[in-house]
Amino acid sequence: MGSHEFDFQIDKKFFDHFDGGIAEDGDVQAKVILEKQSALIVLWFHISGTVKVQCDRCLDMYDQAVASENRVFIKYGEDSFEDGDDVIWVDVNEHQVNIAQMLYDFIMLALPIRQVHPKDKNGKRACNPEMLKKLKELSYNSNSADQEEQSDSRWDDLKKLLENE
Incomplete structure (x- = not known):
């Protein structure tokens, strides 16, 4: 009975153990209270802390802030298995639990769905201006007059059906 506190400093060495993840480096502090x-x-x-991720807009790397608070229950039983998202059953003879995957998962879940450079004090994003310029040049503009003129006549009869509704 009682409470124990563990502090972990998570950096590139930790992230290297998880292949193909969103984050490859970071400076994250984790406090685990048992x-x-x-x-x-x-x-x-x-x-x-922060993790280094790739911007979805300009593809440059940047530091994304993460913060998370989670709870996991560990229960004792004859077999080891997971029961839902926050309950893990372990054998009664087990005396240690590896929490590395849990830490990694909680960090990844703390990331926003869309990773884009944060806004500065002037309200502008720090995205790569050259990449944004190139994206604008190559983007499809559906409102352009050229696109309307190049309408495919094969679809005209089907468009008439839509107009009759």
Whole structure:
């Protein structure tokens, strides 16, 4: 019974153990509080820091802030298996649990769905201006007059059906 606190400094060395992830480097602090009770163990994860990710808009790398608080229950049983997202069953003879995958998952879940450079104090993003210029040149403009003139006549009869509704 009781509570134990563990502090972890997560950096590139940690991320190297997970292939093909979104983040390849970072500076993340993780505090894990292990609360031992009579029938189970509760792990509290407090994660904060930054991870280096690729911008979805300009493809440059940047530091994305992450923060997360999560809880996992560890229960004892005859077999080891997972029961939902926050309950893990371990054998009664186990005396240690590897939390590396949990830490990695919680960091990845703290990332926004769309990763884009954050706005500066002037409200502008720090995206690569050359890449943005190239994207604008190559983007498809659906409102251009040229596109309307090049309408495919094979679809005209089908368009008439839509107009009759």
